[in-house]
Amino acid sequence: VTTTRLETFADGVFAIAATLLIIDVGLPANFHDSLGHELLQIWPQYLAYAISFATIGIIWVNHHTVLMQVGRVDRSFLFLNLGLLVSVAFIPFPTRVLAEFVRTQDDGRAAALLYGVTMMVMSVTFLSVWLYASVGRRLIAPEAGSQAISGITRSFLPGVPMYTAATLIAFVSPKASAALFGLLALFYMVSSSFFGRREDRRFESS
Amino acid sequence: VTTTRLETFADGVFAIAATLLIIDVGLPANFHDSLGHELLQIWPQYLAYAISFATIGIIWVNHHTVLMQVGRVDRSFLFLNLGLLVSVAFIPFPTRVLAEFVRTQDDGRAAALLYGVTMMVMSVTFLSVWLYASVGRRLIAPEAGSQAISGITRSFLPGVPMYTAATLIAFVSPKASAALFGLLALFYMVSSSFFGRREDRRFESS
């Protein structure tokens, strides 16, 4: 299995998991209000859809950042990636639960915890994928600069503690926790656009 | 992330979003008529399925027209594309709602508005993707002719006002609005076949 092959499979799972999110957006089976009112009423579903889609999109971008530095693939790396894919493909379930229960107090907490734990598992497996490949340059391509490698490590390390913090806040307020999951996605997009700008230049000059 | 990679991911989302549309085509849970009668009765579902599938197909064709002119990709371009994908992958939801409610008067209006707003957001993000890449030739490949660039801009500009008009008509008649969404897809296919004919020739000669 080559890097290309892994990329194709992982991209497939990312694209499918993101696109499947829409299946869970829906109206309640019986509603007594007008359709217009109901469509506004279910706004947490739209938000949850957008946040999870953006999060999977960011994982996709970062996964490519990883594979661009990787020169070869071994079976352990493959199965670490499989672990990452298992957790990414799981995201539609906590998204659905969070959208349904975020507005209730006690169940909202459980829903935000489920979402947060999924994200923590995802960021831990993602970090493992990267550290397995990069520590001692185990699978890193010879032409990859060591500055780029440590730059990527620096940019990935905050993920686990940040998702842990956002998850713990669910004990105080499920809504605040959910808002943080959204802000984290936004933060990653903005910071990645900045970090990326430098990186893009590097790739162009090479 | 290269142009190819972005294409693979975007194509995946387009193909999945279009193919998922069929999940929402279905018979009512309890029906009292014969199956044959019911199958004819749900014709708005078939039409909504075909219109949304064709619309996503056209977005796919146009997205390639864009990427064929793009020589390099930066992170901002990537996240603009992510915005486009979020709105395209959302299409199955308004399709389902429109098919179910188009025949009712008040709820039909809300359903057509939901569909129309989704299409407006989609065409705005699509236009942003193109304008971000093409203004000042920011990401345009050196070999792309400036005539082709301005031709594409001209062909994309009407999208937003046309979808806005079709959406506003929902206030008068949801059915007329839905019919216009279908006609817009048809119009794009026909005009694109004409515009494309010239374009194809250009690519052949190169």
Add this chain to the structure above:
Amino acid sequence: VTTTRLETFADGVFAIAATLLIIDVGLPANFHDSLGHELLQIWPQYLAYAISFATIGIIWVNHHTVLMQVGRVDRSFLFLNLGLLVSVAFIPFPTRVLAEFVRTQDDGRAAALLYGVTMMVMSVTFLSVWLYASVGRRLIAPEAGSQAISGITRSFLPGVPMYTAATLIAFVSPKASAALFGLLALFYMVSSSFFGRREDRRFESS
């Protein structure tokens, strides 16, 4: 849009439509028998799943046979292909309906007609795709032999009348009609393996 691009998108739709079929395989909401008994009871669902999956698989194989002879793509060809994809992605719906109603007399007829009409539309659009490309060698690659072209035309022509016949038989017996859809898939696989054998040799020697 190049042949490769079209292939990727079409393959995506074929793979997704086939894999989505499993969503519709399921137990009734309330069943009073043992699970084992129910699992045997729903055999038409397994059969319908296998026949539709095989049918989509055959369309996939034949679609590649077409694209291997095609040297260039124009917009009209693209939109004819889109028509084919619309009808292939529709297959999960008639499959679901046929599996549920094949054992009833009157509704079984409607279900078999729905399935048959879908297949007729699919085979007509497939034939259009091929004829548009091949008549006058409009889009055929220069290196493609004229014998291969007419051989493919000969092998595709029976599709429409055979599906029409199988559909008409639904008026007499829905079950016989359903059995014929299965036999048609089987026949295509076997005959294609024979036709293919010669064809493979041809491609190897080139």
Add this chain to the structure above:
Amino acid sequence: VTTTRLETFADGVFAIAATLLIIDVGLPANFHDSLGHELLQIWPQYLAYAISFATIGIIWVNHHTVLMQVGRVDRSFLFLNLGLLVSVAFIPFPTRVLAEFVRTQDDGRAAALLYGVTMMVMSVTFLSVWLYASVGRRLIAPEAGSQAISGITRSFLPGVPMYTAATLIAFVSPKASAALFGLLALFYMVSSSFFGRREDRRFESS
């Protein structure tokens, strides 16, 4: 149809089947406990999701091991692969049934048998794919070493008897049978990582 094409289609089906598994993870329609309690209560669903995802992931890895040795493809090989894909894409159904019924005694047995029989069919079709290609080196690439070929055969042969054994144990205990399906996936990952290590070296040195 070339090896690459088959790979793309098969990878699509593998990725979709695995990612679709999440659709079947869900809360019961009406639950009286707290959400937190219910989320813990449905642990068999998480486990079934993870085991089936890992199993499909392993099939994906092994399928590539096969195609890397295959130099050319004929129609019979193609349709054997189609048979494999039919059984892999079927996996979400027995997964859903097993997760729901594994904790009941009689229905649990039927559920484990359904899952086991699916896996047996899958491993038989997988073995057929490999044996069809490798016996007499029918489709094997000239540069593939005969040691590698017999090594692969040795590593694939235990699949059928092991899945048969795990299935038969369902008559005694559905839970033990389900646990074995999980252990088999784990065993394959570990052993494949070892076998793979040697294999990877071989490919690197070439």
